[in-house]
Amino acid sequence: VQLAESGGGVVQPGKSLRLTCAASGFTFTTFTSHAMHWVRQVPGKGLEWVAVISFDGSNKYYGDFVKGRFTISRDNAKTTVYLQMNRLRLEDTGVYYCVKDKEVGQWLGPFDHWGQGTPVTVSP
Amino acid sequence: DIQMTQSPSFVSASVGDRVTITCRASLTIGSWVAWYQCKPGKAPKLLIYSASSLQTGVPSRFSGSGSGTDFTLTISSLQPEDFATYYCQQANSFPVTFGGGTKVDLK
Numbered sequence: 001v002q003l004a005e006s007g008g009g010v011v012q013p014g015k016s017l018r019l020t021c022a023a024s025g026f027t028f029t030t031f032t033s034h035a036m037h038w039v040r041q042v043p044g045k046g047l048e049w050v051a052v053i054s055f056d057g058s059n060k061y062y063g064d065f066v067k068g069r070f071t072i073s074r075d076n077a078k079t080t081v082y083l084q085m086n087r088l089r090l091e092d093t094g095v096y097y098c099v100k101d102k103e104v105g106q107w108l109g110p111f112d113h114w115g116q117g118t119p120v121t122v123s124p
Numbered sequence: 125d126i127q128m129t130q131s132p133s134f135v136s137a138s139v140g141d142r143v144t145i146t147c148r149a150s151l152t153i154g155s156w157v158a159w160y161q162c163k164p165g166k167a168p169k170l171l172i173y174s175a176s177s178l179q180t181g182v183p184s185r186f187s188g189s190g191s192g193t194d195f196t197l198t199i200s201s202l203q204p205e206d207f208a209t210y211y212c213q214q215a216n217s218f219p220v221t222f223g224g225g226t227k228v229d230l231k
Contacts, residue, residue, distance in 0.1 A: 046223075046224050063219050064125065106215075110170055114169075
């Protein structure tokens with residue numbers, strides 16, 4: 001079972017990035033039964049939850065700091081999750097992890113599978 | 125938002141030591157707590173969920189306890205591979221929140 005993030009990089013404040021998380025090793029039924037999250041690790045601040053999307057994509061929730069700037073989405077046919085990040089700020093710098101919710105029907109965690117993370121650096 | 129206050133922030137310990145990390149929630153959250161182990165360059169690992177349930181494959185020297193607002197992660201006999209940073213997480217309500225982390229380092 002693997003979650004592989006990509007799309008991170010160095011970007012100026014106010015710009016956009018799109019992160020992609022490709023899931024492999026899951027059965028199609030497993031992937032489409034579980035909520036998926038993005039969690040970030042900000043330097044000096046530990047882990048911070050970013051967003052969740054329900055198993056079917058119909059419900060989404062975001063961390064307070066997102067303030068309408070980020071959008072989470074998923075394509076179950078491709079077993080892929082996305083995070084569109086707009087109007088990036090210096091404080092969005094960190095490593096972004098794609099994470100699977102452990103239980104069917106839950107979407108607050110716990111998180112039983114994590115990717116290796118993709119680094120995002122927002123710098124002038 | 126539910127705040128998760130984790131302590132201590134840093135623990136200096138030796139192999140074989142018993143290590144206890146605590147997490148206090150700002151509101152009562154039942155048993156909706158998970159614990160994770162983080163090592164540099166590696167994906168975080170789920171250790172404990174529902175406050176006291178051991179995740180499959182996790183050694184039995186790890187245990188969790190507590191309910192309501194106060195929770196504990198215990199490593200009964202610290203092993204070399206356990207030197208890492210540990211985080212609690214509340215799974216009671218949005219937004220999901222984590223504790224500030226506890227780094228376990230070699231004395």
